[in-house]
Amino acid sequence: MRGLFxxxxxxxxxxxxxxxxxxxxxxxxxxxxxxxxxxLKMSSGDVDxxxxxxxxxxxxxxxxxxxxxxxxxMRMISEESRSGLLExxxxxxxxxxxxxxxxxxxxxxxxxxxxxxxxxxxxxxQSLGMPPDWGSxxxxxxxxxxxxxxxxxxxxxxxxxxxxxxxxxxxxVVANLVxxxxxxxxxxxxQAWVRRAVARIDVIDHHKSAFLAxxxxxxxxxxxxxxxxxxxxxxxxxxxxxxxx
Amino acid sequence: MISVxxxxxxxGALRALDDVSFEIQPGEVVGFLxxxxxxxxxxxxxxxxxxxxxxxxxxxxxxxxxxxxxEVRRRIxxxxxxxxxxxxxxxxEMLEFQARLHTIPRKERSxxxxxxxxxxxxTDRKQDLVGNLSRGLRQRAGLAVALLPRPEVLxxxxxxxxxxxxxxxxVRKLIQGLGRRHTVLLSSHILPEIEAVCPRVIIVxxxxxxxxxxPSELVARLAGSSHVRLEAVVGHDVAAAIRILRTxxxxxxxxxxxxxxxxxxxxxxxxxxxxxxxxxxxxxxSWALRELSWRRPTLEQIFARIALGxxxxxxxxxxxxxxxxxxxxxxxxxxxxLPVAPAKPAQPARVVYNLNPFDRGASRDLSSPKAxxxxxxxxxxxxx
Numbered sequence: 001m002r003g004l005f006x007x008x009x010x011x012x013x014x015x016x017x018x019x020x021x022x023x024x025x026x027x028x029x030x031x032x033x034x035x036x037x038x039x040l041k042m043s044s045g046d047v048d049x050x051x052x053x054x055x056x057x058x059x060x061x062x063x064x065x066x067x068x069x070x071x072x073x074m075r076m077i078s079e080e081s082r083s084g085l086l087e088x089x090x091x092x093x094x095x096x097x098x099x100x101x102x103x104x105x106x107x108x109x110x111x112x113x114x115x116x117x118x119x120x121x122x123x124x125x126q127s128l129g130m131p132p133d134w135g136s137x138x139x140x141x142x143x144x145x146x147x148x149x150x151x152x153x154x155x156x157x158x159x160x161x162x163x164x165x166x167x168x169x170x171x172x173v174v175a176n177l178v179x180x181x182x183x184x185x186x187x188x189x190x191q192a193w194v195r196r197a198v199a200r201i202d203v204i205d206h207h208k209s210a211f212l213a214x215x216x217x218x219x220x221x222x223x224x225x226x227x228x229x230x231x232x233x234x235x236x237x238x239x240x241x242x243x244x245x
Numbered sequence: 246m247i248s249v250x251x252x253x254x255x256x257g258a259l260r261a262l263d264d265v266s267f268e269i270q271p272g273e274v275v276g277f278l279x280x281x282x283x284x285x286x287x288x289x290x291x292x293x294x295x296x297x298x299x300x301x302x303x304x305x306x307x308x309x310x311x312x313x314x315x316e317v318r319r320r321i322x323x324x325x326x327x328x329x330x331x332x333x334x335x336x337x338e339m340l341e342f343q344a345r346l347h348t349i350p351r352k353e354r355s356x357x358x359x360x361x362x363x364x365x366x367x368t369d370r371k372q373d374l375v376g377n378l379s380r381g382l383r384q385r386a387g388l389a390v391a392l393l394p395r396p397e398v399l400x401x402x403x404x405x406x407x408x409x410x411x412x413x414x415x416v417r418k419l420i421q422g423l424g425r426r427h428t429v430l431l432s433s434h435i436l437p438e439i440e441a442v443c444p445r446v447i448i449v450x451x452x453x454x455x456x457x458x459x460p461s462e463l464v465a466r467l468a469g470s471s472h473v474r475l476e477a478v479v480g481h482d483v484a485a486a487i488r489i490l491r492t493x494x495x496x497x498x499x500x501x502x503x504x505x506x507x508x509x510x511x512x513x514x515x516x517x518x519x520x521x522x523x524x525x526x527x528x529x530x531s532w533a534l535r536e537l538s539w540r541r542p543t544l545e546q547i548f549a550r551i552a553l554g555x556x557x558x559x560x561x562x563x564x565x566x567x568x569x570x571x572x573x574x575x576x577x578x579x580x581x582x583l584p585v586a587p588a589k590p591a592q593p594a595r596v597v598y599n600l601n602p603f604d605r606g607a608s609r610d611l612s613s614p615k616a617x618x619x620x621x622x623x624x625x626x627x628x629x
Contacts, residue, residue, distance in 0.1 A: 006345030010331070017333045084327035091293040092346045093318040243296055 007102025143211025276443030
């Protein structure tokens with residue numbers, strides 16, 4: 001357990017030492033801030049609609065969810081396996097699961113930080129005398145973090161399966177895209193059961209209908225946690241499989 | 246401390262390790278010696294639990310590396326050949342990370358870090374970025390990381406590869422100092438190094454243990470051709486001189502190496518150093534001495550012998566230079582249209598290649614022999 005935190009901490013430090021994390025943070029925050037002002041104007045000053053737009057109602061949110069986590073996680077396993085650092089970590093007294101989970105925690109913490117700027121917007125609005133719906137903001141933030149966690153887990157799996165960061169990032173972006181856009185593709189089918197089945201894994205809808213509405217529905221929490229855990233589990237196995245190659 | 250029995254590891258069709266067994270006692274410094282690709286790194290990776298074995302058991306400090314992997318990993322300091330360190334971190338940060346991984350209590354942490362930095366001589370570079378360190382310093386930083394948790398067993402994969410001779414000497418001294426506190430297993434393909442550092446050597450070749458013992462034992466067992474070289478003026482009656490030399494006790498044989506000017510050269514095959522006895526005879530017979538030396542085969546020669554195969558001299562590729570021969574070069578090659586020397590009866594088959602440049606020119610098939618004759622002897626080759 002302590003090894004897990006040591007790895008998560010090292011990974012956070014590694015993220016922030018390099019320029020990539022700062023660059024991603026800069027771009028995402030700039031975009032978010034600018035878009036939030038735009039949303040406020042569009043909704044003619046409706047605070048709640050603007051906050052919901054920046055936490056999941058808008059397509060830009062989903063673009064960030066699809067693009068940012070793969071860029072964070074692409075190097076985490078693939079590059080270390082190349083440089084031999086994975087050999088160091090896998091012979092250190094920590095389990096493979098701790099190595100993968102430590103890296104995952106670091107990536108999710110980064111994204112949680114990224115989304116938490118919404119609280120700043122909300123606080124500013126409150127101080128200006130327009131109190132937002134805090135339940136919706138908190139739920140939306142939690143949902144955003146869970147959605148990003150799922151995307152991070154997919155990114156880590158891609159990173160564990162390849163040994164080139166760019167390939168890992170590309171594969172993860174494609175996988176994320178497929179997951180997020182699955183309902184759109186299913187809509188093309190005239191078979192009702194296909195559409196019903198895909199609706200069960202409709203990430204956008206799960207996020208919008210529960211978290212953004214400000215309700216903490218355990219079914220939806222479990223949905224995201226379970227899928228994330230599944231991908232993490234497969235990642236651990238993929239790391240383990242590297243030993244056999 | 247380390248016990249390996251019937252360890253086998255395959256990568257697909259390749260047998261990287263083939264039924265390897267050895268034991269290492271606590272406090273021993275053992276050198277793993279072998280050419281590149283002999284299986285040294287694979288063996289070390291299995292010992293650290295990084296790679297699983299295909300079959301066989303490996304125990305480190307009494308724990309099975311597969312089933313009690315974490316217990317083993319806590320007791321092992323491992324320095325892979327690539328010296329994996331986070332380039333973007335400072336030396337001291339890397340050590341702190343290692344300390345956290347090994348759950349060294351916070352209070353002891355900085356004292357312990359200073360201690361290892363002192364040990365490897367990096368105290369003044371502890372704030373340097375790992376990526377900015379030179380190869381030799383990085384090696385030392387890697388060693389510091391491996392030493393930090395005070396491992397019982399230290400496994401070093403080619404710790405001196407890529408270093409200049411002075412850095413090499415430094416690292417060697419460092420390792421010699423480690424033997425007192427740790428059990429050390431290090432690998433190298435550089436013999437003098439292993440000879441200097443390790444009281445015990447395990448020679449690995451093609452995934453098997455070719456030899457195991459102290460360097461001098463190996464020399465004695467595998468070579469058996471230590472001798473006293475005598476070069477002296479012995480007069481015309483060489484046979485008489487040889488007869489006199491044979492009277493020395495402990496002498497196994499005298500090899501006459503012929504005349505060198507007025508001097509005559511002999512190799513006196515013996516297991517012990519008989520220079521004094523030989524010298525006494527030379528003095529008694531008033532032979533003018535030019536050379537009297539005790540020669541033992543070095544580990545290097547033994548190693549070359551093992552690596553090239555059982556005592557055989559390396560075969561010069563002769564007529565085969567024109568064509569890539571898929572078979573081993575010991576096969577005789579008959580060139581069609583040319584008179585062929587009679588084949589030695591010991592060789593069962595003769596491979597015939599199409600070397601006729603007028604037969605379809607460059608497009609002729611040279612990847613496989615044109616014919617393989619089963620009958621040994623001096624038969625003429627088939628007409629082209």
